[in-house]
Amino acid sequence: MNYNTSREQLIIPEYGRHVQKMVKHATSIADKSERQKCVQAIISYMGQMNPHLRDIPDYKHKLWDHLYFMSEFKLDVDSPYEKPSPEKLAEKPDIVKYPKTKFSFSYYGKHIETMIETAIKMKDGEEKQILTGMIVNHMKKCYIAWSKSS
16 A cells, blocks of 8 residues: 555645656656647646646746746746746745834734724814724723633
């Protein structure tokens, strides 16, 4: 019995072992025109396997990139897109900058503080009273969610 744990690791598991084998076969084809036909069929099959990718702009470009990744950049075919580089795959994304504002009460969050500031700036009237009631109600819900014991 041949278990998946003893088999070769998949590069992109979403496409499965069969697509990986097809790509491996395509890299072994010597004739360039035959290899091109094979790759076109693989791209078509990959598109059928993931119809949700069709909603993404340039989904064909993404399929071609995935094909190159699965071939470990060894595939020599005529692509309608630029061949990605292995360095691009190894690049780490930029560090996300998080806001460093201090909260008076962390369980209420920044939005409540902004709403309170807005309510303070409003003129007295029915709108301010409604907004104040909504803020108090939301603060109560946040406090109950934060403090499960009460």
